[in-house]
Amino acid sequence: MKRNHTMLQFFEWHVEADGSHWNRLKEMAPELKRLKIDSVWIPPVTKGQSDQDTGYGVYDLYDLGEFDQKGTVRTKYGTKQELLDAIAACQENGLCVYADLVMNHxxxxxxxxxxxxxxxxxxxxxxxxxxxxxxxxxxxxxxxxxxxxxxxxxxxxxxxxxxxxxxxxxxxxxxxxxxxxxxxxxxxxxxxxxxxxxxxxxxDYSHPGVREEMIRWGKWLGNTLGCDGYRLDAIKHINHEFVKEFATEMIKERGEDFYIVGEFWKSDLAACQAFLDTLDYRIDLFDVSLHYKLHAASKEGREFDLSTIFQDTLVSSHPSNAVTFVDNHDSQPHEALESWIEDWFKQSAYALILLREEGYPCVFYGDYFGIGGPAPAEGKKADIDPLLEARYHKAYGTQEDYFDHPNTVGWVRRGVEEIEHSGIAVVISNGDNGEKRMCVGENRAGEQWTDLTGNRQEQITIGEDGFAVFPVNGGSVSVWAYAGEDSNGHHQDEQASGTCDNTEQ
Structure with a gap:
């Protein structure tokens, strides 16, 4: 059975502009795989206006850090050869690589x-x-x-x-x-x-020569990098018919497994659905609607009705086309689309994207490693790591929701036979200490379950009827699971594959 897949956005807005980022990715590739990351979305690889440019002020689409232009050979992130070496290292470690394309301007x-x-x-x-x-x-x-x-x-x-x-x-x-x-x-x-x-x-995408050149470039870039997919920037501003044509041509050139996700930054669900219809579902979209729900929940605290968190979101209506995320480079403080999820809710927000059946979750570099700039914040590795482990080892099987209270919600994943000891029970509170009586299955009767986040220290015994009462601290999340061991004291969990696989999320 294929394991759950997880994407990592491998940059934040204020990554140091010292040309070391591609080397950083190369060095970290083995560790990212150990963290149960399967794919990385990398920043724009093309030459910007200077060696400080994040890549969104794109100058030359064919200069990947190779030519002396705009006062620099390298980009903010490094040279072309360092980029190619980083991609190769990722793929050798079973990580897919998605390159960020800026085609609007x-x-x-x-x-x-x-x-x-x-x-x-x-x-x-x-x-x-x-x-x-x-x-x-x-x-x-x-x-x-x-x-x-x-x-x-x-x-x-x-x-x-x-x-x-x-x-x-x-x-x-x-x-x-x-x-x-x-x-x-x-x-x-x-x-x-x-x-x-x-x-x-x-x-101007009404210009035939422009359309022809941009498709030619897209094919050249994919073949030059040997990457596994693209992230398309700012596509609500680009002729939607061209986006459809571009995606079709890229998949034709690179193969059916070539993955494409678009940034269509609209919280209006109907607009996202209409866009997917126009593109015949050739690409996925980031779930901006869910991001804003998470942001509102973090700002409103106990006044937010958690039972509505997935209402009017893309992951609810189009789960197979939704890339879920908590924050990204544009939503971080002082950036163009600032809508930063508050610290107290961050771990709960990641549980809501990482431990559900639906969606392809993307972890933000800035949340994991920290952000710089005028409002620096430390990374939340300690909060996210147990959720990544739970996603890879535990979050499988039938999903049953207990979204029946405005301040305390929960769900269970019943687990699957192919992955021993899989199955979880998740409880989230945005108010006081709470609890949920949930069923994890009669086959789990008598098991002792613990909170993988460490937020609660007790053990819970599953009843004969498969039910148990799972507690949660106020304003927190608990992820309950059975940590089974074999006779040698090792987890009975399959090791991460060393092959990049785009076929399932």
Whole structure:
């Protein structure tokens, strides 16, 4: 029987910009596998505006830390060879690698160009607030350090449909580029009237040459890296039909097991469902709805009704297409989508994504190892490790929910014969000390169960009818399970496989 899979986002916004991150990943690959991680989502691998750029201010898609451009050969994370070595080390240790792709915009152009634009209202991009006029925009990309190696494609203002800076007048705004067949794309999110434009020079996916080049690049990147999948950034701003075409072509090029997950940052469940429909379920999406539920629960404390935590979430409606997460680089303090889950609820939030039957959970580097920046926070390795162990060894079998109280909820996983001693009982409280009487099965009668988190110290005896009363501390989580041992005192659990496997989450 295949074990549960777990993804790790292997970066946070303030990872040190010293070029050592790819080497860090290479060195840590064996340890990550021991921690029961199966896949890593790595940050953007392409050259940004400087060696400090996180990769989301993308400059040259074909420069993976190979060419002297923007004052540096390496990216923030290291050189191309260090990247390839890190990916190889991950795969040798049975870790899949998903590369982060930024395809919405380009930044750090090499030259300015003169062209006509119409300024639009920043809060309603369908509202034009000027007549056409000339600006000087940073839209010409010639890549002098790379030349025509890998691609001869050079970008100019005709390949974009918007920008945000007029060098001629030294002012910012949202400027829609004027030209034949130029407009915002209609197949995007409808926030601000039309949310095609996000930042920098906005790539125009109505341009046939752009579509062709970006698909060619996507294939080149996958083949160059030998990675196992992609994470697609900011796809609510990109022509949805192109995203579908791109995903289809990547899977055709790299094989049916090539995994793709998209960042469609909307808490509106209906919008996420419609997007999946448009893409014929070719990709998964991060469950933003659940993230905001977890955030609200952490902020509201006992006033939040825990029995509703999964209502109107993607993992509830589309479990096979949902990547669940607690926090990420954008939700951490002082970042664009700040919605940081409070410390007291963090372990409970991870139990809600790691120990359930549904969803493909993703652990955040910043939660595990800590975050830097203006609001540094220590990592919660001690809180997350027992949950990772429980996910790998215990969280299997039929799931039964006891979501019948606003402040104390629980569920059980009955376990499976193929994994000896599997099965768990989870209880979460956001109020006072609580308990749940739950059934783990008559076949478990007489077993002594302990709290794997260490939050409770007693042992619970399973009754003859398979029921037991499982306690939990106030504002906490307890994960109860039977820790069986063989005659030599070793756990009867299968070792982690050394093969990367994308087929099940």
């Amino acid at each position: 380009k930044a750090g152009a090499d030259e300015k160009e003169l062209f006509k634009v119409i300024e639009v209202d920043q809060h309603d991009r369908t509202e034009e607030i000027s007549e056409p006029f000339d600006i000087e925009g940073w839209t010409k990309f010639t890549f002098p350090g790379r030349g025509e190696k890998y691609s001869a494609f050079k970008w100019d203002f005709g390949h974009f449909n918007g920008t945000d800076y007029d060098a001629k007048e030294d002012r910012t705004g949202v400027f829609k580029i004027v030209g034949e067949h130029k407009d915002w794309n209609e197949n995007v999110d409808d926030e601000f009237g039309n949310y095609d434009y996000l930042m920098f020079a906005n790539i």
